[in-house]
């Protein structure tokens with residue numbers, strides 16, 4: 001069995017397989033399907049300083065080539081997370097991390113400061129890339145100056161591992177990655193969903209109440225791989241890759257492209273035990289090719 005451990009900043013992961021925010025609840029919802037401690041970590045659903053209702057229904061739509069969502073960061077706010085969720089997840093033996101979202105810099109800072117106090121949450125993922133909120137969200141992640149500004153402000157209050165989640169809805173993702181690296185991000189994760197739209201021609205209506213939404217699933221994988229490859233060459237901090245991963249081979253492709261760890265998103269809805277299966281598949285691949293450590297695979301593309 002190969003060594004599957006990877007590191008992001010000072011934080012150690014037992015293996016590189018993580019679950020993507022918004023697709024794995026708080027983890028506990030999936031405990032009947034798999035052993036949560038078998039994976040490297042869990043990003044819980046997007047958490048904001050205040051309670052959010054999210055967008056009007058319908059806010060999810062399946063298309064023949066991917067899933068569209070416009071959930072709009074529905075959650076009960078960080079104080080609810082601290083009082084009702086944290087006690088239930090704090091002793092799960094894996095890295096439990098919070099995805100922090102906001103509409104203003106002050107929101108991000110206030111939420112991050114509260115999560116900083118939680119002893120068993122070793123990292124946050126700053127979502128500056130959500131396409132489904134009218135104010136803020138992706139607006140921060142599509143401009144290097146505003147991306148830098150929000151990361152700088154959060155870095156002042158957040159003392160543990162700071163991961164920044166980037167938007168693919170930009171011309172050059174590497175310039176955003178470099179901007180957040182310069183302000184103290186410990187890692188970047190990419191990609192969030194791509195802006196998309198679906199129409200019901202019979203009813204002459206958009207399928208989502210918000211008209212446009214975020215596209216995810218297997219169809220986005222080639223774009224995500226390309227962006228992970230480019231970004232891992234542009235920054236020194238680790239890159240966490242995601243977008244359309246549905247099996248161990250997909251995960252290995254991201255690691256070869258330069259990802260230190262990967263996240264599984266939409267595929268959790270198809271197979272709720274997929275992330276544990278991907279850990280086993282990575283291990284089998286390493287054994288088959290005689291690698292003693294997954295670290296030897298990172299960026300090891302023969303080109």
Ligand SMILES: Cc1cc2nc3c(=O)[nH]c(=O)nc-3n(C[C@H](O)[C@H](O)[C@H](O)COP(=O)(O)O)c2cc1C
Pocket residue numbers: 020021022023045046047067069071073099127130165191192193215216217218220242243244245263264265266267
């Ligand atoms: C229903 C749904 C909800 C999501 N909610 C969040 C969220 O709260 N915060 C976030 O950063 N990303 C969120 N995402 C984006 C995913 O974490 C992921 O970046 C994206 O879906 C691409 O990966 P995938 O193709 O493996 O799903 C959400 C995605 C879906 C499908």
